[in-house]
Amino acid sequence: MQYFKKLNNLLGWIIFLIATSVYLLTLEPTASFWDCGEFIACSAKLQVPHPPGTPFFLLVNRMFAMLALEPTQIAFMVNVSSALCSGFTILFLFWSISLLAIKFFNQGKADFEPTKPQTHSIMLASSVGALAYTFSDSFWFSAVEAEVYAMSSFLTGFIFWAMLKWDTLQDTQSEYRWLLLIAYLIGLSIGVHPLNLLTIPALAMIYYFKKWQKISLKGSVYAILIGSGILLFLIWLIPGLPTFAKNIEVTFVNVLNLPFNSGIIFLIIAIVAGLTWGIFYSIRKQKPLLNTILLGVSLVLVGYASYGIILIRSAYNPPIDENNPEDLVSLISYLNREQYGSRPLLFGPIYTEKPEDYINTTPIYTKDKEKGKYVIYRYNREPKYGDDARMMFFPRLYSSDPYHVSLYERYLGLEKGEQPSFFDNFRFFFTYQLGHMYWRYFGWNFIGRESDIKDAGVLFLSNDKDAPNYIKNNKARNRFFAIPFILGMLGLAFNIIRNKQTAGMLGLLFFLTGIALIIYLNSPPVEPRERDYIYVGSFYVFAIWIAFGVLAIIELLETRLSKGTQITYRNSLSWGVATFAGLLCVALMAWQGWDDHNRSNRYYSVDSARNLLSSCEPNAILFTGGDNDTFPLWYVQEVEGFRTDVRVCNTSLLGTDWYISQMKQAAYDSDPLPISLKEEHYRMGINDVVFITKHPFMPEKEAKQLFEQGVELQQYMNLVVQNNKYTQIPTSEEDVENFLPSQKLILDISNDIDYIKSAGFLPKGADTLLKYGMYWQLPKNRVDKDEFVILNIIANNHWRRPIYFAPKLSDEDYVGLKDYMQIEGLAYRLLPVPVGLLAPKKEIFVNADLSYELIMKEKKHSFKGKEIVRKMYWRGLDNPRVYHNEDYFGFISQAREHIYEVAKTLIEEGKKEKAKELMLFSLKQIPIESIPYDVYVAQLVPLLYEVGETNTADKLYKQIMEEAKSIIEYSNEHYSLRNDFKMRQQIFIFYQYAKDLQKIKPDEAVKCKNLYEKYVRQISNELE
Known part of the structure; x- marks a missing residue:
């Protein structure tokens, strides 16, 4: 095993350096959109972000923020934290694959030593799997920004690898130490994101497969149930422990007339004393399993104690102090994410049902310092439905938001006010929640992606010959030709055939971090942004199967080639084909994904x-x-x-x-x-x-x-x-x-x-x-x-x-x-x-x-x-190589709108020279070659003619007309790709030109009028 270990360690660190270098080269230099600005601000000054909080994430990134030489570098340094976490995730993935792959050869022998060809095959497979995940769309996205998902993936990868490492140990004391490390990591992960907890049932299966000699389906089910029980306990613990502490505190103060915080102090002392006594008892009685369990619980609580930073910092009332969770009462609301509401999971009403009333449930207390008591100042409330209200098992069509209702009806083809059936409920689950909100994302990572336009589909094979520039030149139009997918499916089949235990464990992890999350989250019919980053755990598992696909190719070719063929030739051919397939997979993902994941110079x-x-x-x-x-x-x-x-x-x-x-x-x-x-x-x-x-x-x-x-x-x-x-x-x-x-x-x-x-x-x-x-x-x-x-x-x-x-x-x-x-x-x-x-x-x-x-x-x-x-600042907008997506286009369009309004007003006030300077400045700072044109750029054309910029206006007009016609014609031929808003924009441009160019370019105005009428007729005919 010495040769295997040396090569495994060396290649693992090389892969780590490759992945980390990729992420550092493509790192965003400042705060990205969405939660990143909030997290960087909260990390820099240890403030309180949105529920349910990320205290350990903030503490780590506070250290990275302190490494910045000046305030403008803080965002970059916090982003570096994500890049490093992601690099370590790839390292642990490499080592996890090698530990799993060796099971295909060892036939259950603990002292097995792989041959050099076997070692080389495992190293090749591990490298391909790790690099495939390095360049996967969703993971790469989170690796270059200051979001919790990079650190969450790191802890997930660390925990999973640690359990696989535990599986190789023969020394009982070492086993216990590694289990304690895992418990501590699980505790810390609570302070980053609860997604990490989803690994626990899979860890329970690994434990069962090692500790029980006779493996059965019944035993596997028990292992899954026990692991799921631990998972549910930890999910309860996050808000449950503070809730229990609050109840103790209220009892001590209101019933026993003790001072504020006496109940909390008592509970802390009781927990510490109880665990301490139990640990010493287990040592005296020589009960190593009990000792490990109690130490594990203690370490989970130590990790969970990072939430104390939320209470401490909130008490200082910093400028960002979301939900103000400075006491147990507000902390419980914070941990339960009460401001976001709840979604039914197993049973609930459909969207057509309205509650009869709202009833009070649990009381919410506040301190009355004058009385020295906790007093009820309000109650939590929940809707009450009538006896005749239609409830449904596994409710997927639950949101009564008017916009959501209209989308339900559109997706399902229902009339306005029509009640959906149980079949409609499951149809929505399979087509939208599973199909659109999971398998589409899965396809983005391993098959191909149409674009970064919201709701873009999976791209397999497509001819871009007649496509408009905004689709053809979209940096996120990634073709993988399904090669990673095919390799992964081959690896899955190989995994099932060669090692059903590993396949079952990985299948469970894939399900829990993908489909089970879809069921639990119960997405409404529209989200403010794409949610693929949530499901990276399942993509992590598929990357392992991609690695197994490389092993499958090697074994398949070696066994299929004629027995008379020389061994050297068989090995060389099988290795060559597997290497080519693996490198092709990785190279395609890296080449196609680089331009839409490279955020350097984006500000x-x-x-x-x-x-x-x-x-x-x-x-x-x-x-x-x-x-x-x-x-x-x-x-x-x-x-x-x-x-x-x-x-x-x-x-x-x-x-x-x-x-x-x-x-x-x-x-x-x-x-x-x-x-x-x-x-x-x-x-x-x-x-x-x-x-x-x-x-x-x-x-x-x-x-x-x-x-x-x-x-x-x-x-x-x-x-x-x-x-x-x-x-x-x-x-x-x-x-x-x-x-x-x-x-x-x-x-x-x-x-x-x-x-x-x-x-x-x-x-x-x-x-x-x-x-x-x-x-x-x-x-x-x-x-x-x-x-x-x-x-x-x-x-x-x-x-x-x-x-x-x-x-x-x-x-x-x-x-x-x-x-x-x-x-x-x-x-x-x-x-x-x-x-x-x-x-x-x-x-x-x-x-x-x-x-x-x-x-x-x-x-x-x-x-x-x-x-x-x-x-004002416009950095990077004039560089076509800098990647900007729809999140940016909306804000850029606002700037263009205001520039258009200002230029138009300046012309009306007789200040044409100023208007010309402003418009030329706009086209230079935000050229359409870098940021696609919109309605407001199109409306500059008549104004440019008016201020005498004929050449600029002619060039811009020609570019816009060609692209507008291309967009509409392409959309008509590819109805599934139609962006109604984009089409209507082009038709509106024709309408505006038909009106505004009458005096300046009468022939062009007539042409635009004819195009406008033509396309309006086409849309009217389709609607009929």
Whole structure:
């Protein structure tokens, strides 16, 4: 075994260096979109991220962040952590494959020593399997960004390899030590991601196969059940232990009249004392198994104790403190991910059923320091359905969200309001949840991928001859010709034939980390992003089967060749074919995947955040929406210290009491937000929805008049804060909630006119409109809590702080005030006058000169003794080799939209030279060769003609026309590939050109009109 071990170790580390080098070369230099900005910010300062928290992940990455020489390098260093974790995952995969592969030759002999040809075959197979996983789509994606999945994969690989290593040991004491290491790793993994726990049933099978001489199906089932029991216990332990501790604490304080934290201290002492006594007892009585179990439980708890960092850091109230889990009560909610709701698993209602009522379940306590007791301040609630409500086993069609319902009906071909059948339920499970949300991702990794466009399918063989550029040149259009898949299936068959125990164990691990996850997660009919990264554990297993496929080729050729053939020739031929197949598989995956996984020189996730903040005046309030709107902003403020004077306020979180309380606190250079509401007005369960209704306590005539004329917002908010009964409706014997007596709102600004004029932000000619105040209508007949708080901020701000809204917000988030906003740079600024009166023919008013200056130059201010530089960044957008996907296109399209609006306004104001400079700057910084054109680039063509840039306009027009026709024709021929939004964009471009080019290029205008009418007819015919 000495030769095998040396070669195994040497090649393992070589593969590690190859994988790590690949990931470092393709590493994102800054914070990616989605959760990465949040995780980097929380790692750098040990803050509290979204539930259920990742404390061990944060602690490790805090160390990497400390290695950065300057703040702008922190993101890169945290990303390096993911690259290293992923490299070690590949190392452990290599060693795991070699340990599993040797079982095909040892015939159950513990002291087996493989021959040199066998060793070389195993090393070749291990290298191919490890490198195939190195270049697999989903794993590579997570390896180059600061997400938990790289570290989670590392711990999964480490735990799995450690158990296989344990399987080779003959010394009982060494076996126990390795089991304790595994227990500790499992405990640590809880602080990264619970996905790691899914390995436990497979580990139980490995234990059973080694410790029982007689292997049977019944015994295997028992092993799986015991492993599953341990898994379920650990899943319960994560929220269950704090819940038990909370119950002990409440009993000690409320019943035994002891001080706060006495119950927690007692429980900690009891657990430590109990485990300590048990460990010493097992030593005295010489019970090694009991000793190992107790030490294992202790080490799991030590690893799990990393969650203490969440409680400690939350108690310091850092700027990012999601859910504020600073005590046991809030920690339980945090660990249970209560803010995300729950999904039925085995039994539940279908989407057509509505709950009759909501009933109180478990009480939620809070500290009453004056009484020295825990008091109930609310209850968890769950829906109650009527006796005739239709419930279904294994419910997959459960979401009653209107958009989800429309998608269910579309997928299943149901009429509006039609109840789905049990068959429909399973059809959705197999076609969408399994097919679209798992096997499609599996195909991406081992068969081929159409593109990075959302919902893109699997690519096997395809002719790109007539494909439009946005498909043909899509960097994520990866062809593997199913070679990795074929090799993996060959390896699976070989595994089943040669070693059924290993095949069963790997099959179980594949199922648990893939299909079982699909069943458990119970995906709705649409997700905000692709979720392939969740299922990398099953792809890890398939990479092992790819390795076995190499062994299968070697053995198949050696056994099939004529017995008279020389052994050397047989070995050389079989080895040569297997090497060629393995290298072809790996080379294809590396070559095809490199350009869409190479994130080097990509910065716009962070630059978009900088540009949005640079659009804001000093001391501004900026309302944003989803993750990609907010997390990059958190990153640049928290890590790079950029524009910390601007207070970022996420409307998605503003409906929670803890976040509102945080907004009432100062953060860095930002003062608290002007929120007059007290906690009693916004705590959970209070004013979640403020309904709009005629005043129930006024005479009918006066109530109607108030409803029609509107409510003065400042006066109304003052009454709310004063708990005036005329703004309240009782909801129970103890609780009241507010209502709004009109959908129309008035904001009197007469006392603020002098300040507004002196602030100098009004458009020209707006001064005369100030005397009328603000008058607008809310977009719906209720006000959600986040909108209620926004209105409270506007009412109490008195224009002392500039208020901005991000351009990607929903209409509801603008609380009906879109007519009072103007474009400044890449943001919308709230004005005290309606822009419709300033520019009657325009949908939105543009501060063109300021926006031009912000985009093209820089603007300096002084605030609180610091210099603020407002400047925009466009790094990497002009380089066609830099990879940008749809996450980036949306933000780039917003920038292009604002540039178009600014250029158009400059032309209308007679400033054509400025408009020309701006448009040429835009086309240079964001060329369509690098970032595909959109509607706003297309709309620049008439403007370019108008400012005299005929050559540029001609070239751009020709490129867009050719591509637009290609997109529509290709989509018509490949209906399954049709992107309705993309098609409608092209048709809209023809419509715009037909209208806008009439005077400039009349012949082209006629051509565009004919194309527009032609394609509209085609779509109409298809719909019929």
